Amino acid sequence: MTAPAQVGPSPVGGGPAVSADREEFLADVGDRIRAERHARGWTQDQLGRRSGLSRKAIEHMEHGRTSMPLLGLADVCRGLGVTLSALLSESWEMPTAANRERGLTPRQAHILRVAASTGLPLSQVAARVGTTRQVVAARLSESYRLLGVAHLPQRERRAAAVRVAEDRGLFNDRHEVDAA
Structure with missing residues (x-):
């Protein structure tokens, strides 16, 4: 059994750097997708509808169980309202109440x-x-x-x-x- 991937910047420069451990990279990206979805209070179904993907596809991405096709990952980013580069960036931060997308009053x-x-x-x-x-x-x-x-x-x-x-x-x- 492998240790769970940490969400957020890694100690060696941040970001989900492509490493020899492909599974760890996929798990890190999946953790980021899940964190962004949770920050918005959405279910996997809701993100799937916004992204044009199935709930099952979102689940597989979040759990790092699939190699994410670039277009599928781009669709998820579009659904979340974040850019692909922001999601994969070394400066990505776990969404918090202070930096979440602000709603309307x-x-x-x-x-x-x-x-x-x-x-x-x-x-x-x-x-x-x-x-x-x-x-x-x-x-x-x-x-x-x-x-x-x-x-x-x-x-x-x-x-x-x-x-x-x-x-x-x-x-x-x-x-x-x-x-x-």
Whole structure:
């Protein structure tokens, strides 16, 4: 029986360096995938859906039981919202509460949902959610930045933000009602 692989940078420079022990490398990458998934509070099924892979494929990767095809590993990284280079980097760190992907506040989620579902101008969205146009604009801008869609053309941004938020499980209807 082999010792479990350590997650995080190794004492000799970090990163899952390809070594003579291929199993250890695969276990280290698998541990990183599992740590990233756990940091987001996702199941293997959820990561599989986000990655376009089966739960079984995610399980095999996390346990180092398969040589990971590059495209499969890239799909998992896309599903996690991390780059392949970041996952394999010597500077990769175990996700913690301080460096996890930040979600939307209940207020941001509520404003985004109202703005996207109605298609109204900001002044009318503001009237519906009981605030000013400036506050709506600020909350939407921050939401777009957090969701990685700020670079998109304005006409596409709202719908893309909703899709990303739903894919990441960032909408919580109960909290949105509380924010209203």
